[in-house]
Amino acid sequence: MPVPIIIDCDPGHDDALAIMLAAGDPAVDLLAVTTVAGNQTLEKTTLNARRVCTVAGITDVPLAAGCDRPLVQPLAVADDVHGVSGLDGPLFPAPTVDVVPEHAVDLVHRILSGHPEPVTLVPTAPLTNIALLLTRYPQDASRIREIVLMGGSTERGNRTPAAEFNVLTDPEAADIVFRSGVPVTMCGLNVTHQALATPEVVARFEALGTPLGRTCAQLVTFFGSTYRTLWGFPSPPLHDPVAVARVLDPGLVHCVEGNVTVELHGRYTRGATVVDLHGSTGRPVNARVAVGLEAGPFWDRMVAAVAALGARAPSGPAAS
Numbered sequence: 380m381p382v383p384i385i386i387d388c389d390p391g392h393d394d395a396l397a398i399m400l401a402a403g404d405p406a407v408d409l410l411a412v413t414t415v416a417g418n419q420t421l422e423k424t425t426l427n428a429r430r431v432c433t434v435a436g437i438t439d440v441p442l443a444a445g446c447d448r449p450l451v452q453p454l455a456v457a458d459d460v461h462g463v464s465g466l467d468g469p470l471f472p473a474p475t476v477d478v479v480p481e482h483a484v485d486l487v488h489r490i491l492s493g494h495p496e497p498v499t500l501v502p503t504a505p506l507t508n509i510a511l512l513l514t515r516y517p518q519d520a521s522r523i524r525e526i527v528l529m530g531g532s533t534e535r536g537n538r539t540p541a542a543e544f545n546v547l548t549d550p551e552a553a554d555i556v557f558r559s560g561v562p563v564t565m566c567g568l569n570v571t572h573q574a575l576a577t578p579e580v581v582a583r584f585e586a587l588g589t590p591l592g593r594t595c596a597q598l599v600t601f602f603g604s605t606y607r608t609l610w611g612f613p614s615p616p617l618h619d620p621v622a623v624a625r626v627l628d629p630g631l632v633h634c635v636e637g638n639v640t641v642e643l644h645g646r647y648t649r650g651a652t653v654v655d656l657h658g659s660t661g662r663p664v665n666a667r668v669a670v671g672l673e674a675g676p677f678w679d680r681m682v683a684a685v686a687a688l689g690a691r692a693p694s695g696p697a698a699s
């Protein structure tokens with residue numbers, strides 16, 4: 380049986396691919412897509428999610444907008460990474476998929492309440508919506524099978540030397556999630572940097588010969604240009620689909636247990652995930668921590684999902 384999941388995202392180039400992997404792979408049942416402010420403003424991330432669903436032919440999945448700013452601090456977007464639109468690169472047609480008239484947190488609550496089995500949440504963005512859900516509807520914790528998130532790192536950060544973007548953007552929300560008692564799997568930079576979209580990957584998207592395959596190639600190419608400029612990466616890491624991959628086949632992403640604590644006060648380290656994999660702090664295990672990716676099979680699943688969606692999607696490049 381497909382695993383029921385909800386993606387909470389801030390598209391974002393890698394978020395766009397994460398949505399496609401979740402919608403195009405038969406191992407998961409995508410129940411909803413929700414958006415949050417992060418890579419860009421909520422208005423832009425929501426428009427981008429609508430664009431992605433439109434070009435990928437994802438018309439039967441409810442899409443809802445959530446929080447427009449972090450819990451405590453002001454929003455700081457990543458336009459240097461994802462561009463002014465948050466999804467620079469391809470030209471998108473005017474979106475035909477719209478949002479439902481419901482706050483993301485209320486939509487997720489309604490789905491969790493009505494679904495016959497616990498649902499897996501896959502946040503690929505700052506954890507504001509998820510923290511708000513757990514705070515506003517604490518009874519929902521038992522209806523969440525697991526939270527499999529992209530964020531944090533066992534090693535260095537990317538937005539600061541110590542902190543990864545999604546956690547740094549809303550550290551208080553991440554702190555709530557890691558202390559919630561809900562099973563959490565953290566797919567951090569240490570593992571997502573193994574998902575490098577090499578020129579061979581771009582060529583595989585192109586070779587699909589569909590408008591959607593071309594759009595994916597353009598997304599990855601733009602993302603690659605900023606990663607090269609900002610960090611000197613030869614190929615960009617597609618962070619967010621790694622969290623989806625962990626759900627659709629746990630064997631693709633190897634994990635170990637540990638304690639993850641979010642640094643809230645560090646003068647230079649606010650937003651860092653302090654990851655104890657060896658019990659040296661005495662703090663209890665509160666997470667599975669991803670440490671290894673089966674990169675070959677991961678890309679096979681990613682390309683197959685885009686192929687499956689592209690075979691039925693209506694997309695064609697047009698200005699918007």
Ligand code: BDR
Pocket residue numbers: 391392393394418457460503504529537543544545618619
């Ligand atoms: C994370 O930050 C965002 O820019 C990406 O979409 C990803 O979710 C990586 O640090």
Ligand code: CA
Pocket residue numbers: 388389390391393394418503504619
């Ligand atoms: Ca993201």
